[in-house]
Amino acid sequence: MPDLAPGRHSARRLIALLTDGSPEGFRELHHPEREFKPDGPLSWQGYDAARARAAARTGEEESVVCGTADIGGTPAVVIAFEFGFLGGSLGERTGDRLELAYEYARTHRLPVVPLVATGGSRMQEGMLALTQLQRVARQSMLTRAAGLAQIAVLRDPTTGGGWATLGAGADVVLALPGAQVGFAGSRVRPADADPAAYTAEAQVAAGAADAIVRPEALRETLALWLRLLSAGADAVGTADTADTASTASAVGARPTEAAPPPPPSPLGAAPLPASGWDAVQSARVPQRPRAEAYLDAYFTRRASISGDRCGGTDAGMACGFGERAADGQTVAYAAQLGTATRPAGYRTAARLIRLADRLGIPVLTLVDTPGAANDADAERQGAGAAIADLFGAVAAARRPVTTLLIGEGGSGGALALAAPGNTWATPDSYFSVIAPELAAAILKRPESEVETTADQLRIRPQDLVELGVVRGIVGCPQPSRDL
Incomplete structure (x- = not known):
């Protein structure tokens, strides 16, 4: 797969950058995929074909890759969005994977690192896709209540419900420079909207994100944050x-x-x-x-x-x-x-x-x-x-x-x-x-x-x-x- 601009790295490529390319540095979580009737829960014509093309193009079966990784000496659960798979959109299978990742984090008392790149909820699954945001929000709050840190990295783009849950709902929000970040995606904003308002830099200036981190510094920055925020995890009892x-x-x-x-x-x-x-x-x-x-x-x-x-x-x-x-x-x-x-x-x-x-x-x-x-x-x-x-x-x-x-x-x-x-x-x-x-x-x-x-x-x-x-x-x- 070609090497993309930093904000558009594939999920696997970004994981490799964070784990220094070590094969043992990332262990993917395995889970059964739910069965869909033809063309998905809404019988949206062409949905099966669109998923098949996305899988062939990216090598992935869904829009997120979830697993455990060692980042600078601290183990964490990593959720990496694959934007090349239907725009990193959230559907029911995405929700299944996200729920499993958060449950694993709580069971093993690990921090969670969402590497977000998404256009929002998957239209081909309608309201069933949108309600995945409620599942994600619940899992995030349960993990918060368990005293485990969540450190999000906003990639290009981070819009819609992915920004409003996994991104903005994290304890610490880091962003790659120039990333498009906002609740409204580029095709649904007012025609006269200032595009500068929908950037990572604008979100930091507005107090919605903590810092801009250059791609070459991301692994070191995440390693520091994980070490700092994991220090008290053992002191937090059930x-x-x-x-x-x-x-x-x-x-x-x-x-x-x-x-x-x-x-x-x-x-x-x-x-x-x-x-x-x-x-x-x-x-x-x-x-x-x-x-x-x-x-x-x-x-x-x-x-x-x-x-x-x-x-x-x-x-x-x-x-x-x-x-x-x-x-x-x-x-x-x-x-x-x-x-x-x-x-x-x-x-x-x-x-x-x-x-x-x-x-x-x-x-x-x-x-x-x-x-x-x-x-x-x-x-x-x-x-x-x-x-x-x-x-x-x-x-x-x-x-x-x-x-x-x-x-x-x-x-x-x-x-x-x-x-x-x-x-x-x-x-x-x-x-x-x-x-x-x-x-x-x-x-x-x-x-x-x-x-x-x-x-x-x-x-x-x-x-x-x-x-x-x-x-x-x-x-x-x-x-x-x-x-």
């Missing part, structure tokens, strides 16, 4: 995930005894502030260490997620998973980067915390924001609901969460990311119910009293320890307070 209703009612219950990740060591050599206003000024120094420096020091390798899956991204919130430098443990992270956090940032952080919780992975959060974005667009984007959702995600987390305050802690927009009872502070940070300038304005005090107001708010790190707001100050000899 009882922990089987009943989502009982799980939701047990807020705060810890299904494992995993220790919380330690807070990062302080970067820089800032002394403890003498006054509240000194604390504010120290936290606002442009040159002080920011979250990226802390993440680089804490992790040897990391991979980022992006987007709130609701149409938004926030460059001021960094989320992802990394291998801790001290012991190689996988830790999820959500870090504010010093700007006012937008609603999409809060929703992305909540998504990260819930994903880590489901996969049995502890979380580190870094707090550094003057507060939540308060412009009109932020209100229209649901700032209050987004902050409430993050408060809820942190409160309901069953895996350990550790927080380090590394700069400004501005009001509820900062507190939403903080772990109750396990928040620490750096010497060059402060936490306040509101910025001292705004507090003075609310109290109708003149500008000359801002510094006095900062002292009265008791926002210094050492004040926060005394008040019981934080457990301790990293890098300082002061005794910590266990809450």
Whole structure:
């Protein structure tokens, strides 16, 4: 078969690229094929002939190839779509294969990697084809409930129900550059539709996919993601995930005894502030260490997620998973980067915390924001609901969460990311119910009293320890307070 453009590789060719071409690297799942009456369940004239031509052209009997593969040392169930077989469309036999693949993944506790390239549901099977999306959605949710990761790769094209289930429904969504991605396929869009809106790049910009990955980097990228997201699978028990209703009612219950990740060591050599206003000024120094420096020091390798899956991204919130430098443990992270956090940032952080919780992975959060974005667009984007959702995600987390305050802690927009009872502070940070300038304005005090107001708010790190707001100050000899 000729070597196709990266987005249009055959299913077998792509599997070979991911397994380095090793014959032992992929083991196909075998299953009985359901019997169709002539020309399929709808007796669609010519359907048998179309399937026969597709099989002769591709060497496949259906539009998906399913099996187990070792990708960079981590075993996974791989679902590879063959677009050359009737446009990678989903029919009843496709649904059978997908269901078997997900069941195998749960039985053997393996992550699932859908390599999606599909035009949607198969018209020659009508509504019976469309209802396969319900089967796929159920299998995906059962696998999610079992605490197993799903990492999708969007190829060209990924449209229709395949995008709306196997693609967009995955935990992490990667895409090949230039791939056509969208619910509407090219032949059913409005005539005046902007084609740029139906691309992988547009989906990343809209927060519906996490990253663009070049084909030559795909195997290494998938290997990293599989290693990171499979780290906590053994810690997720059947009882922990089987009943989502009982799980939701047990807020705060810890299904494992995993220790919380330690807070990062302080970067820089800032002394403890003498006054509240000194604390504010120290936290606002442009040159002080920011979250990226802390993440680089804490992790040897990391991979980022992006987007709130609701149409938004926030460059001021960094989320992802990394291998801790001290012991190689996988830790999820959500870090504010010093700007006012937008609603999409809060929703992305909540998504990260819930994903880590489901996969049995502890979380580190870094707090550094003057507060939540308060412009009109932020209100229209649901700032209050987004902050409430993050408060809820942190409160309901069953895996350990550790927080380090590394700069400004501005009001509820900062507190939403903080772990109750396990928040620490750096010497060059402060936490306040509101910025001292705004507090003075609310109290109708003149500008000359801002510094006095900062002292009265008791926002210094050492004040926060005394008040019981934080457990301790990293890098300082002061005794910590266990809450």
